[in-house]
Amino acid sequence: MLNYILKRSLSLIPLLIGITLISFVVIHLAPGKTTDILTNLNPKVSLEARAKLNTIYGLDKPLFTQYKDWVKRFIRLDFGQSFLDGRRVSDKIKERLPITLSINIISILLILLIGIPLGVISSVKQDSLTDKFITIFVFIGFAIPSFWIALIMMDIFCIKLGWFPALGMVSLDFEDFNFIGKAIDISRHLALPIFIYVFGGLAGISRYIRQSMIQILNKPYILTARAKGLEQNVIIYKHALRNSLLPIITLLGLSIPGLISGSVIIESVFAIPGMGRLFFESVMARDYPVIMGILTIGAILTMIGNLLADICYAYADPRIRYQKL
């Protein structure tokens, strides 16, 4: 097992180099210098001051040296300072990241909790009315643009009916609440965004479970189980479902970039102060250090997610562990 983890982690090195290289190249596609935004609109900035800024940001050095310096600082999690407010990029990300991560983790758990039973029901009652209904339901969730359903739900539930607060993550008088009040307040704010994440994510899991359960339910060992006279529920949950659960680990790993991407849109619509919204604001303001930091962190999070998924999979399935990498 240790051997596997080691090998798998080593294979990340070229990925890491590639991720940093691409992030770096993307930002340096920019015509002009990244400090222009600080200087161009300000006629008072002298040529000397510009040169000094360029030295501070290292823009007078050759590109490769700039990349090396950037990576060196990156390893210490130092992404420089935001152009917007001069705060350290790592601090800005640090206060936003937990929000995005927790929303995503809650959504993933709910997707599993709802999607797996839906898939099982679909497969057991294959081609029945229930199956068709579930298929259409999850397909609508998959095809509906998240920003559209966000607007519609906001219109209905926040403005017309007033059941949920429309914007932000906490109310203005949040500090006055006791612990339970705070928890209720946050969940009221996050109910709609999380619903939208979950509705959009159900299709992947439930379709997969349906497909693989249908295959498994036709296998001889299930027939044996039936012949033994086992109960239907035992056959489905103990014998069949267990075998289709494994690949879900990989499926989850693969869904991470999509969820992180989605956070840009959902967090912007609902004004949730997470990493997605920070990224959106930085793009609007051309705040390059923050953009670069979040872009790289987003990619590395995905990479780590995939690594964890692979390790879990190998832990659960020895066939993978002993395979040659």
Add this chain to the structure above:
Amino acid sequence: MKELLNNKPLFIGALLVVLMFLVAILAPIISMHEYDAIDSESILQPPSPSHILGTDQLGRDVFSRMIYGARVSLSVGIIAVGISVLIGILFGAMAGFYGGIIDKIITILIDIMLCFPVLFLILSIVAILEPNIYNIMIIIGLTSWMGQARLVRAEILSLKEREFILAERVLGASNFRIILFHLLPNAIGPVLVSAVLGVASAILVESGLSFLGLGIQPPTPSWGNILSDAKSSLGVAWWLSAFPGLAIFITIISYNLVGEGLKKYLK
């Protein structure tokens, strides 16, 4: 032909897609108003016989803006996917055919690209380049070729050792000829399916970008930026958010139906 008619998803999907194209092409004939005609007399009017889908904050006809928006969304979707298919075929064919170090490099490049949350990568580039329709097409194309490349690579890898390729070699065919005329045609099916599904996701990305204000810029209409305008009239003008979103939703469903139908048909 009969098989096509029996293939319900393909039939319904194709019908909707063709309809959408007709609307986009005939936009000047169908629209009863100029899409950018500002009319201060009829601001935020609900749907009525003269404005069948209502008007927006500037009194522009939503229906006309939507059918011109269809032009934008469909062309962005198709050209972006065209770019991604070309890149995917090029990289996939090189990796699958030549193997060795070329394959390794391309495979790692694919893995690296797949690590980036797509919207993050696209928005970073948009922050640098100006968001206009051509840049959006190119950026979406450049960030969505990985699936195509993997498909083509796998297909070529499985075929290149077969006898008919050996026969071509004996006949003295060049590598280029073998790839183009003998290997790639076998990959057309899966590539086509994933391209059709790709159009749906490209349209979704484009409208998402426009919705955020970082895609197609007004006054050019796109479904996404009409929805973006709807944000400020939420609770006042339901038609502004309902119809463009419905258009995106139906488009995505129809391309997915065509994709699923094709998959079934090719089997």
